[in-house]
Amino acid sequence: MSEQTGEVFLSVRDLKIHFDTDDGLVKSVDGISFDVRRGSTLGIVGESGSGKSVTSLGVMGLHRTARARISGEVHLDGEELIGADPDRVRRLRGSKMAMIFQDPLSAMHPYFTVGAQIVEAYRVHHAVDRRTARKRAVELLDRVGIPQPDRRVDDYPHQFSGGMRQRAMIAMALVNNPELLIADEPTTALDVTVQAQILDLIRDLQKEFGSAVIIITHDLGVVAELADDILVMYAGRCVERGPAEALFTRPRHPYTWGLLGSMPRIDREQTDRLIPVKGSPPSLINVPEGCAFNPRCPYADVPEGGLTRTERPELTPVPGDDGHHSACHLAHEERTRIWTEEIAPKL
Amino acid sequence: MTNPGPPEALLTVEGLVKHFPITKGVLRRQVGAVQAVDGLTFDVRTGETLGVVGESGCGKSTMGRLITRLLEPTAGRIEFEGRDITHLGVSGMRPMRRDVQMIFQDPYSSLNPRHTVGTIVGAPFRLQGIAPEGGVKKEVQGLLELVGLSPEHYNRYPHEFSGGQRQRIGIARALALKPKLVVADEPVSALDVSIQAQVVNLLDDLQDELGLTYVIIAHDLSVIRHVSDRIAVMYLGKLVELTDRTSLYTAPAHPYTKALLSAVPVPDPRRRTQRKRILLNGDVPSPISPPSGCRFRTRCWKSAEVCSEQEPPLLELRTGHQVACHFPE
Numbered sequence: 001m002s003e004q005t006g007e008v009f010l011s012v013r014d015l016k017i018h019f020d021t022d023d024g025l026v027k028s029v030d031g032i033s034f035d036v037r038r039g040s041t042l043g044i045v046g047e048s049g050s051g052k053s054v055t056s057l058g059v060m061g062l063h064r065t066a067r068a069r070i071s072g073e074v075h076l077d078g079e080e081l082i083g084a085d086p087d088r089v090r091r092l093r094g095s096k097m098a099m100i101f102q103d104p105l106s107a108m109h110p111y112f113t114v115g116a117q118i119v120e121a122y123r124v125h126h127a128v129d130r131r132t133a134r135k136r137a138v139e140l141l142d143r144v145g146i147p148q149p150d151r152r153v154d155d156y157p158h159q160f161s162g163g164m165r166q167r168a169m170i171a172m173a174l175v176n177n178p179e180l181l182i183a184d185e186p187t188t189a190l191d192v193t194v195q196a197q198i199l200d201l202i203r204d205l206q207k208e209f210g211s212a213v214i215i216i217t218h219d220l221g222v223v224a225e226l227a228d229d230i231l232v233m234y235a236g237r238c239v240e241r242g243p244a245e246a247l248f249t250r251p252r253h254p255y256t257w258g259l260l261g262s263m264p265r266i267d268r269e270q271t272d273r274l275i276p277v278k279g280s281p282p283s284l285i286n287v288p289e290g291c292a293f294n295p296r297c298p299y300a301d302v303p304e305g306g307l308t309r310t311e312r313p314e315l316t317p318v319p320g321d322d323g324h325h326s327a328c329h330l331a332h333e334e335r336t337r338i339w340t341e342e343i344a345p346k347l
Numbered sequence: 348m349t350n351p352g353p354p355e356a357l358l359t360v361e362g363l364v365k366h367f368p369i370t371k372g373v374l375r376r377q378v379g380a381v382q383a384v385d386g387l388t389f390d391v392r393t394g395e396t397l398g399v400v401g402e403s404g405c406g407k408s409t410m411g412r413l414i415t416r417l418l419e420p421t422a423g424r425i426e427f428e429g430r431d432i433t434h435l436g437v438s439g440m441r442p443m444r445r446d447v448q449m450i451f452q453d454p455y456s457s458l459n460p461r462h463t464v465g466t467i468v469g470a471p472f473r474l475q476g477i478a479p480e481g482g483v484k485k486e487v488q489g490l491l492e493l494v495g496l497s498p499e500h501y502n503r504y505p506h507e508f509s510g511g512q513r514q515r516i517g518i519a520r521a522l523a524l525k526p527k528l529v530v531a532d533e534p535v536s537a538l539d540v541s542i543q544a545q546v547v548n549l550l551d552d553l554q555d556e557l558g559l560t561y562v563i564i565a566h567d568l569s570v571i572r573h574v575s576d577r578i579a580v581m582y583l584g585k586l587v588e589l590t591d592r593t594s595l596y597t598a599p600a601h602p603y604t605k606a607l608l609s610a611v612p613v614p615d616p617r618r619r620t621q622r623k624r625i626l627l628n629g630d631v632p633s634p635i636s637p638p639s640g641c642r643f644r645t646r647c648w649k650s651a652e653v654c655s656e657q658e659p660p661l662l663e664l665r666t667g668h669q670v671a672c673h674f675p676e
């Protein structure tokens with residue numbers, strides 16, 4: 001998808017993750033496809049409840065409830081994970097692929113020292129003695145910027161500040177040199193100055209190890225900083241994806257326009273009103289028929305014949321824009337016109 | 348500032364301090380204090396929006412709760428329309444409560460789940476013993492319309508509403524008594540971007556329509572740039588910079604403000620490579636034992652000897668641009 005070519009390391013095809021609940025079937029992820037290459041970063045953006053976390057947990061094989069119905073394909077370095085032996089997936093997790101979460105406390109045990117947890121994560125995949133593993137833990141804590149790592153390695157998570165805990169979790173995720181790193185809202189709970197440190201760290205580590213990275217966030221600024229490619233999710237589906245530069249400078253989906261219009265800008269003086277999207281995201285039990293965005297879309301009535309309310313738009317290539325896809329019934333020329341004449345001048 | 352604020356000041360704050368005591372043992376002996384807010388001097392002008400930014404724990408919410416008198420200050424003076432309200436008791440504050448209202452961050456926990464929207468938005472009338480012309484119900488329905496909800500929502504419960512709608516209910520309640528000053532503590536940070544924009548626009552419209560004065564507290568520097576006329580930057584209980592929006596974002600004078608602004612991710616991938624970011628070392632020190640002199644000195648790249656010895660006062664660098672630093676830019 002991007003010019004930063006490495007081979008495709010993760011390939012997801014038509015992934016569906018539905019949950020049986022007492023209220024009905026929740027279609028959290030409803031057919032999404034994407035590739036991530038070695039050495040490149042995919043940003044997944046969307047509002048809360050759009051299915052970002054369910055997607056990433058699905059890739060990691062972490063939906064273990066009997067109520068989850070999972071279908072589609074997830075190929076990690078060519079190996080199919082959907083339907084694979086759970087032991088095999090467990091072994092890949094933490095070695096070939098690793099994840100960092102929004103809340104480090106949920107990933108770390110409060111009663112064990114930070115060092116003990118990193119040591120444990122290392123020894124699961126490496127037959128080494130404790131001293132060697134501990135050396136590795138200190139080395140990683142140092143690498144992620146924990147001061148006095150040989151001393152802090154014996155601290156408990158609660159003795160770390162929020163930013164330090166996030167670093168420690170990154171250290172733990174990296175201990176086995178994963179080739180795929182998924183970061184789910186890794187900086188949402190942090191102050192901006194700390195966020196800047198963590199984003200820099202993720203970028204440096206990726207350069208160093210050439211891994212494939214997925215960064216999940218609701219913050220368009222964060223993806224603009226980090227991602228080579230962007231995937232926009234709405235109501236469990238991908239509405240638009242492509243190179244970061246294309247998504248920001250020539251987006252071709254009304255929801256992406258809505259996100260950009262809603263966003264106050266840090267980088268320019270702006271006296272005009274924001275352009276919000278009306279209404280709020282749908283419940284994933286009752287996803288609107290046709291295009292899921294139609295109740296909120298200002299252009300829902302433009303395509304001929306009410307198509308928008310009956311038929312789900314498929315993701316199709318944007319003509320003349322390599323790697324850029326969007327899912328909307330509006331004719332491409334019409335979307336190009338709306339963007340250049342009506343939307344872009346107001347942003 | 349030496350003079351007590353220009354005549355158009357609606358609220359004037361001088362030397363405002365809040366220390367939360369830390370006690371120990373059964374006798375609750377005081378062993379220290381959290382210096383949450385430590386000597387703030389500023390004013391809020393009629394009709395303006397004063398934005399307050401700073402990182403978690405720097406004292407923003409404490410400041411908001413002090414100026415709305417939900418907290419008792421440790422020291423300092425607060426004047427509203429020229430009247431000293433620093434130590435007014437519950438009954439003394441009652442008439443003031445009409446004029447000064449607060450909107451909270453969390454639209455989920457700030458509304459009582461067992462009360463209907465009608466009861467929640469109508470509560471200020473009952474608490475103040477005020478009977479609006481035409482009755483409470485009619486008034487409340489008018490307020491619901493004002494904030495973009497339907498009057499038919501009157502008998503519904505908070506859990507039936509989305510986050511953005513709940514925040515609208517909180518805003519309707521705050522506006523019930525036609526306040527002059529509204530202090531909003533992180534009014535949009537719990538909301539998704541598309542909903543956040545709806546609420547930001549609503550606050551904007553209401554200000555125009557009702558002539559409100561706002562103090563908006565937020566950690567999001569993009570939101571603050573959009574909504575504020577003037578902006579106060581806080582660090583560890585102190586004001587470090589206070590100026591108009593344009594100066595703050597285009598010519599920040601305090602090293603902390605510069606670092607803070609440079610840390611915000613810019614939503615433009617083309618700018619990624621050109622940006623110069625100032626990375627701060629370490630974390631914010633504890634407000635229980637803040638550094639001597641300038642509180643930012645442990646993370647400041649310009650720190651010199653004088654910075655640990657003397658606290659830099661908040662001084663006017665240029666007209667309308669106040670900075671607390673020995674070596675401003």
Ligand SMILES: Nc1ncnc2c1ncn2[C@@H]1O[C@H](COP(=O)(O)OP(=O)(O)OP(=O)(O)O)[C@@H](O)[C@H]1O
Pocket residue numbers: 367381382383384401402403404405406407408409410566634
């Ligand atoms: N009731 C209290 N007792 C003791 N300490 C308190 C109390 N309320 C606040 N503090 C402390 O005072 C400092 C300032 O807190 P405050 O809530 O004002 O921060 P804030 O700037 O609003 O942060 P945030 O962005 O996280 O909301 C913090 O160190 C906090 O822990």
Ligand SMILES: Nc1ncnc2c1ncn2[C@@H]1O[C@H](COP(=O)(O)OP(=O)(O)O)[C@@H](O)[C@H]1O
Pocket residue numbers: 019021026027028046047048049050051052053054055065284
């Ligand atoms: N275990 C589960 N059972 C039922 N519904 C779930 C489960 N996990 C997530 N969901 C639902 O799936 C949707 C997508 O959730 P999620 O992926 O967490 O969103 P986000 O994009 O905010 O990360 C939400 O409606 C959520 O309530």
Ligand code: SF4
Pocket residue numbers: 253254255291292293294295297298299300303308313327328329330
């Ligand atoms: S398909 Fe129709 S409703 Fe959906 S985004 Fe396109 S125009 Fe809007």
Ligand code: SF4
Pocket residue numbers: 601602603641642643644645647648649650651654659671672673674675
């Ligand atoms: S007073 Fe000194 S330490 Fe404080 S901000 Fe200015 S230069 Fe930095």
Ligand SMILES: [Mg+2]
Pocket residue numbers: 052053054184185
């Ligand atoms: Mg999530």
Ligand SMILES: [Mg+2]
Pocket residue numbers: 407408409532
């Ligand atoms: Mg606060």
